[in-house]
Amino acid sequence: MKRIKIKDLLQSDAVGSEVLIKGWVRTKRGSKNVNFIAMNDGSCLANVQVVADVNNFNEETLKEVNTGAALAVKGELVASQGSGQKVEIVATDIEVIGGADPDKYPIQPKKHSLEFLRENAHLRFRTNTFSAVFRIRHAMAYAIHKYFNDKGFYYLHTPLITGSDAEGAGQMFRVTTLDPVNPPVTEEGDVDYKQDFFGKATNLTVSGQLEGELGATALGEIYTFGPTFRAENSNTTRHLSEFWMIEPEMAFYDLKDNMDLAEDFMKYLIQYALDNCMEDLQFLSKRQQEEEKGKKADERSMELIEKLKFILDNDFVRLTYTEAIDILRNSKPNKKKKFQFVIEEWGADLQSEHERYLVEKKFKCPVILTDYPNEIKAFYMKQNDDGKTVAAMDVLFPGIGEIIGGSQREENLEKLLTRMKEMDVPAEEMDWYLDTRRFGSIPHAGFGLGFERLLLFVTGMGNIRDVIPFPRAPKNAEF
RNA sequence: UCCUCAGUAGCUCAGUUGGUUAGAGCGGCGGACUGUUAAUCCGUAGGUCGUAGGUUCAAGUCCUACCUGAGGAGCCA
Numbered sequence: 001m002k003r004i005k006i007k008d009l010l011q012s013d014a015v016g017s018e019v020l021i022k023g024w025v026r027t028k029r030g031s032k033n034v035n036f037i038a039m040n041d042g043s044c045l046a047n048v049q050v051v052a053d054v055n056n057f058n059e060e061t062l063k064e065v066n067t068g069a070a071l072a073v074k075g076e077l078v079a080s081q082g083s084g085q086k087v088e089i090v091a092t093d094i095e096v097i098g099g100a101d102p103d104k105y106p107i108q109p110k111k112h113s114l115e116f117l118r119e120n121a122h123l124r125f126r127t128n129t130f131s132a133v134f135r136i137r138h139a140m141a142y143a144i145h146k147y148f149n150d151k152g153f154y155y156l157h158t159p160l161i162t163g164s165d166a167e168g169a170g171q172m173f174r175v176t177t178l179d180p181v182n183p184p185v186t187e188e189g190d191v192d193y194k195q196d197f198f199g200k201a202t203n204l205t206v207s208g209q210l211e212g213e214l215g216a217t218a219l220g221e222i223y224t225f226g227p228t229f230r231a232e233n234s235n236t237t238r239h240l241s242e243f244w245m246i247e248p249e250m251a252f253y254d255l256k257d258n259m260d261l262a263e264d265f266m267k268y269l270i271q272y273a274l275d276n277c278m279e280d281l282q283f284l285s286k287r288q289q290e291e292e293k294g295k296k297a298d299e300r301s302m303e304l305i306e307k308l309k310f311i312l313d314n315d316f317v318r319l320t321y322t323e324a325i326d327i328l329r330n331s332k333p334n335k336k337k338k339f340q341f342v343i344e345e346w347g348a349d350l351q352s353e354h355e356r357y358l359v360e361k362k363f364k365c366p367v368i369l370t371d372y373p374n375e376i377k378a379f380y381m382k383q384n385d386d387g388k389t390v391a392a393m394d395v396l397f398p399g400i401g402e403i404i405g406g407s408q409r410e411e412n413l414e415k416l417l418t419r420m421k422e423m424d425v426p427a428e429e430m431d432w433y434l435d436t437r438r439f440g441s442i443p444h445a446g447f448g449l450g451f452e453r454l455l456l457f458v459t460g461m462g463n464i465r466d467v468i469p470f471p472r473a474p475k476n477a478e479f
Numbered sequence: 480u481c482c483u484c485a486g487u488a489g490c491u492c493a494g495u496u497g498g499u500u501a502g503a504g505c506g507g508c509g510g511a512c513u514g515u516u517a518a519u520c521c522g523u524a525g526g527u528c529g530u531a532g533g534u535u536c537a538a539g540u541c542c543u544a545c546c547u548g549a550g551g552a553g554c555c556a
Contacts, residue, residue: 029515036515051514067506084516108490108506109517115548116490170555207556232554233480245556340552352552405556450556463549464556475547 068100158208406447
């Protein structure tokens with residue numbers, strides 16, 4: 001007999017027929033004569049209730065049916081007598097495929113803290129919350145590929161191990177096969193990376209952008225989607241040491257095209273989640289509301305699904321850095337010195353309290369900030385005609401902050417070289433990159449979307465470590 | 480890395496101004512129960528009070544250092 005997945009079972013009209021399901025026990029309840037076993041196989045959020053007449057099974061078998069055990073259950077699908085579900089399976093045969101010692105199995109049929117489940121990340125998939133989160137994670141990954149594929153973008157695999165340390169996006173993890181205790185040294189006493197595996201010092205990538213630009217200046221429109229590594233000692237709810245990033249890069253796009261793409265892309269992904277993950281979103285919405293019950297009304301989040309629809313229904317506010325500074329300077333919290341960093345003059349870097357004010361208080365809507373001062377942005381960004389700003393853009397989301405960072409790229413070789421010199425970027429090591437500006441240079445643009453930050457927003461989870469299966473963060477590389 | 484808070488049973492937490500034998504709910508185990516929905520009811524086991532020092536007649540409680548976790552800040556996606 002062929003196994004049917006619970007998702008398909010619940011969608012089918014198979015009442016009266018004989019079915020076989022395989023999955024894991026969530027809870028078992030019961031009385032003298034009858035046991036109720038809630039079974040889940042991960043195919044969907046919902047459990048199927050298995051009804052087992054105690055008299056039809058030997059005691060030994062039912063004793064092994066504990067929370068966490070794996071079962072194969074054969075039986076008839078019938079309309080349920082109980083009120084919690086439409087259908088249920090009256091079991092004729094129960095096989096315990098793998099038992100779970102109830103004395104040792106850590107996941108109980110009760111509410112666990114997210115911290116506890118994080119420490120049991122290998123088992124947290126077996127909870128409603130995390131199975132919902134990771135089904136949505138899958139759907140979003142698929143939607144990203146579908147979006148770009150349908151638009152004619154090519155998926156480009158940029159290297160994870162990089163020989164350049166000039167990507168300029170933060171601290172890097174060294175990749176080496178040298179003996180850490182007694183590495184070979186040069187005459188000057190430095191570690192001699194010429195003797196290392198690659199014959200030079202290498203690191204894990206912090207961005208695929210520079211390689212992405214090489215692809216875009218030939219294939220036209222490309223995107224990368226892969227793991228990214230930052231060795232920053234960041235201990236926050238929105239940073240990971242290993243995270244996944246989507247980086248589209250497009251030839252012949254200017255900053256406006258870039259913004260249009262970013263907005264359309266975000267809306268597509270959110271629409272996809274609403275179309276394909278409603279059951280899981282509804283569960284996560286309920287979970288979030290219960291968690292926030294203790295909070296004051298004005299501190300609670302907008303209901304999850306309402307929040308996602310709101311994004312679809314509203315244009316992102318587009319604002320230059322200069323306009324943002326004006327708004328902030330004249331804002332109440334700035335005048336009353338409520339900001340920890342009071343905005344005094346043009347050129348100041350925006351702190352997250354400022355971004356939050358713009359997104360959550362002033363506009364109550366995603367905001368795209370553009371044209372930042374060149375001093376606070378990366379060397380590769382296109383220099384504007386005013387001589388002091390660059391064609392950068394940050395997409396800011398409520399509750400998340402910066403979810404996308406991007407720019408139009410500087411295509412003029414001389415300007416780029418000058419800027420690299422000013423910022424101490426070693427041009428001689430990046431000839432390969434500069435060749436794009438030497439031969440057939442074109443205006444182009446791109447951005448990076450933090451995949452886990454997207455998931456924070458879509459799932460309503462509060463900590464980025466809860467939207468990636470096995471989070472890597474400072475002092476944490478378990479599993 | 481900085482600031483704040485926390486660490487007591489498998490989990491979630493209580494434990495008063497330092498004072499005798501450290502508690503509860505859930506979970507586990509045993510039993511009861513004619514269909515339950517995180518079932519219910521009765522009973523029961525379970526603790527080096529994060530680690531190492533210190534103060535004291537006496538430390539879960541006070542002090543110091545360290546470890547781990549959470550929230551916020553910085554770095555950024």
